[in-house]
Each structure stands twice: as C-alpha cells, then as structure tokens.
Amino acid sequence: MHDRVYCTPTLRALSYFFVVLCDGEVVHTHVSALLSSLIDAHDGGADAVGEQAPHCYTLKTSTERPATVDVGRDGEPVGSGLELGVAVAWLVWDVNRLAAELSGEHLLFHAGGVEASGVGILVPGASGSGKSTLTAGLVRAGLGYLSDELVALELDAAGSGPDRLVPYPKPITVKSGSFGVLADLTPAFLDGEDDGEWLVPVGDDTGRRVGDPCQPGFVIVPRYDPSAETALVPLTDTEAFFTLALHAVNLLSHGPAGSEAIGRLAAHCASFSLAFSDLDAACKLVLGLVGAGV
Amino acid sequence: MGASWPEADSVPARHEGASVVRLDDNLAVYDDVGQLMILLNSSAAAVWNLCDGSTTVAAMVRELAEMYPDEAPVIGDDVRGTLRKLAELGLVEQGEEAL
Numbered sequence: 001m002h003d004r005v006y007c008t009p010t011l012r013a014l015s016y017f018f019v020v021l022c023d024g025e026v027v028h029t030h031v032s033a034l035l036s037s038l039i040d041a042h043d044g045g046a047d048a049v050g051e052q053a054p055h056c057y058t059l060k061t062s063t064e065r066p067a068t069v070d071v072g073r074d075g076e077p078v079g080s081g082l083e084l085g086v087a088v089a090w091l092v093w094d095v096n097r098l099a100a101e102l103s104g105e106h107l108l109f110h111a112g113g114v115e116a117s118g119v120g121i122l123v124p125g126a127s128g129s130g131k132s133t134l135t136a137g138l139v140r141a142g143l144g145y146l147s148d149e150l151v152a153l154e155l156d157a158a159g160s161g162p163d164r165l166v167p168y169p170k171p172i173t174v175k176s177g178s179f180g181v182l183a184d185l186t187p188a189f190l191d192g193e194d195d196g197e198w199l200v201p202v203g204d205d206t207g208r209r210v211g212d213p214c215q216p217g218f219v220i221v222p223r224y225d226p227s228a229e230t231a232l233v234p235l236t237d238t239e240a241f242f243t244l245a246l247h248a249v250n251l252l253s254h255g256p257a258g259s260e261a262i263g264r265l266a267a268h269c270a271s272f273s274l275a276f277s278d279l280d281a282a283c284k285l286v287l288g289l290v291g292a293g294v
Numbered sequence: 295m296g297a298s299w300p301e302a303d304s305v306p307a308r309h310e311g312a313s314v315v316r317l318d319d320n321l322a323v324y325d326d327v328g329q330l331m332i333l334l335n336s337s338a339a340a341v342w343n344l345c346d347g348s349t350t351v352a353a354m355v356r357e358l359a360e361m362y363p364d365e366a367p368v369i370g371d372d373v374r375g376t377l378r379k380l381a382e383l384g385l386v387e388q389g390e391e392a393l
Contacts, residue, residue, distance in 0.1 A: 236317075236318050237318050238317040238318050238322075238333065241317050241322055242322075242333065252329050255324075255326045256313035256324055259313060259324040259331065260315060263315030263322065266315075266317060267317075
C-alpha cells in the first residue's frame with residue numbers, strides 16, 4: 001500500500017500548465033529530472049496559470065502488473081500496466097500535443113530552435129529531415145535549447161515586430177537513427193526505448209542549457225542525406241517565406257497577421273538550406289555562420 | 295463576371311480579405327476568407343498592384359506597356375490572363391465603378 005504522493009512543481013509547456021503526481025519516489029525523481037526544464041518560473045502564481053488549476057497527470061504503481069504504472073490525466077484513466085518508459089514517453093507526447101492545441105496565441109512552427117548569444121535560430125523541417133538531430137547537436141555544442149519539435153513565435157502586439165521566440169524546452173527526442181552520432185546523450189533511463197527513441201533531459205545539471213527568449217536571426221532548413229556533401233546554401237526571402245509557411249502549424253488561425261509575421265521573419269533572418277551527411281560538420285558550419293563562441 | 299471578362303473597360307479590384315507580403319521582387323498574397331496563399335512573380339504583382347477598383351484594364355495595359363516597352367505586344371494578353379487567373383482564385387473581382 002502506498003500512502004505517500006509526490007508532486008512535481010507546476011510545469012509549463014507554452015500555454016499548457018500541468019503537474020505530475022507519482023506514488024513512488026523513484027518514479028517521481030526520474031520524472032522530475034526529465035521535466036525540470038519545464039518548471040514554470042511563476043509556479044504557484046495566479047498570473048501564470050490564470051484562474052484554472054494546472055492539468056494533472058498521475059503515474060501510479062500498478063496493482064495488476066509488477067513494475068508497471070497506471071496512467072491518468074485529470075482523473076481519467078489513460079492506460080494501465082505500462083512500463084515506465086512507455087508511460088513517460090506517452091506523457092511527453094500528450095503534453096506536446098496539448099501545448100500545440102492550447103498555445104494558439106503564438107505562431108507555432110514544426111521546427112527545432114536554438115539560441116546563440118541572444119539570437120534565435122529556427123530549424124524548420126518535416127519528420128526525417130534531421131531537424132531534431134541537428135538541434136540536439138547544436139545544443140550539445142553549447143547553444144541554448146528552445147525546442148526540438150514546436151517553436152513558438154510570440155507576435156509583437158503592434159503587428160510591426162520585432163517578434164520573439166520563446167522557449168518550449170521539452171526533453172529532446174532522439175530517434176534510433178541518430179543514436180550513433182549522439183551517443184554521448186544516451187539518457188540514464190531509456191524512456192520510450194520500445195519505440196526506438198530517447199528522451200534527453202535539458203537544463204540545470206545536464207550540461208545542456210535552456211535558451212533565453214530571443215529575436216530570430218537565422219533560418220536553417222536541414223535535409224539529412226547520407227550521400228550529400230555537407231553545405232549551407234543561401235535561400236531567397238521568397239524561399240524562406242514559403243518554407244516557414246509550410247511548417248507553420250497554426251497559420252490559418254492567425255490569418256493575415258500570421259503571414260505578415262512570417263514575412264518579417266523571412267526578411268529579417270539570414271536563411272539557408274543545409275544538406276548534411278555529417279552532423280559534426282553541419283554543426284561547425286552553423287556555429288561559424290552565427291559566430292557562436294561556444 | 296462573364297466569359298469575356300475582363301474587357302477593356304473592366305475595373306478589377308483586389309479582394310478585401312487579401313493581404314500581401316513583399317518578398318524579393320515577388321508578392322505573397324494571402325486570402326483570409328479563402329485561406330489561400332500564392333506567390334505572384336514580378337509581372338503578376340505589377341498587375342495586382344493596379345487592381346484598385348478604378349483603373350480600367352485598358353489603362354493597365356497602357357501603363358505596363360510604358361514600363362516594359364519591349365514586351366508591349368504581348369502585355370494585353372498577359373494582363374487579361376493574369377486577371378482571369380486571379381479572379382478564378384477569388385483574389386480579384388469586378389470593381390464597383392463598372393457596375
């Protein structure tokens with residue numbers, strides 16, 4: 001019988017606030033470490049959460065299957081008898097989904113994002129393009145992590161810019177194809193192992209820093225190609241605009257303000273395509289481009 | 295608008311829900327109502343900019359022929375073709391003045 005409950009601080013995924021309740025110290029310690037980069041700086045403050053209480057996930061030791069957990073959200077059962085890695089991977093996926101759904105005030109891009117000396121770098125790309133791998137490589141090289149999946153642009157209220165990238169530092173998802181080139185990021189606990197993915201924590205005590213909110217300065221459009229010579233090629237404003245528009249998750253809901261913001265991005269940022277077969281070489285090119293002294 | 299549109303005295307007007315973003319020599323046109331985004335090259339953008347609801351097609355052709363004298367012989371067809379395409383996309387409509 002478990003009579004003690006452990007709770008994380010309020011965690012924030014853009015405009016989605018949540019906590020995770022666990023009934024075991026080991027599970028709590030692991031989840032807290034993995035999600036610590038999402039701790040809301042205003043934890044407990046009404047301004048941050050507003051009138052609503054944060055959503056609540058539960059990871060409860062299963063009574064049916066030893067060494068597994070039952071998962072719930074807001075009091076509703078979601079899954080039972082799940083291995084911890086699978087349960088945590090689902091939780092991260094669900095948080096990501098709801099962050100995208102509930103953060104409509106931001107213009108969201110299916111992209112990675114990093115920050116170098118206060119300048120933001122957007123890495124838009126479809127699944128399989130190498131954006132998460134490149135993002136992880138740049139974070140490993142010392143750049144600040146914004147996101148590997150969903151980059152949020154906070155639009156200037158006056159509609160004239162400058163707009164600002166805001167961090168959504170979820171754990172970095174590394175797919176099996178990149179395990180070799182990112183071997184030093186192997187997590188102590190292999191969340192999502194069954195799906196061939198790692199969840200890599202970021203933030204304090206990990207050696208991988210979270211980036212600060214920043215104005216975007218660069219757009220790098222990656223394309224992993226094992227036969228390609230790793231090279232940066234400049235994009236025109238037109239090419240950058242349509243690439244960004246293609247990867248904007250909620251452009252339609254922003255209407256003209258969204259397309260105008262993408263126009264500002266394309267005009268303001270230096271944009272490049274990056275074909276790469278060698279992650280280290282690709283990171284060196286980007287670091288040289290942005291003048292990162294890391 | 296009939297099958298013969300646009301005619302020389304037609305006065306095309308940009309759709310009110312459309313907004314534009316300037317990119318290089320091109321224009322990205324976003325139509326909030328139709329939720330459509332297209333890229334106009336420089337010559338199509340020049341036609342678009344003249345769709346103010348008061349400039350006739352004949353005046354458009356004259357103005358563009360003065361700007362691009364080498365292409366004057368084909369500008370009339372180009373302008374009408376561009377206007378028909380923009381109208382098909384719902385980005386241009388017949389202006390009030392000709393009604």
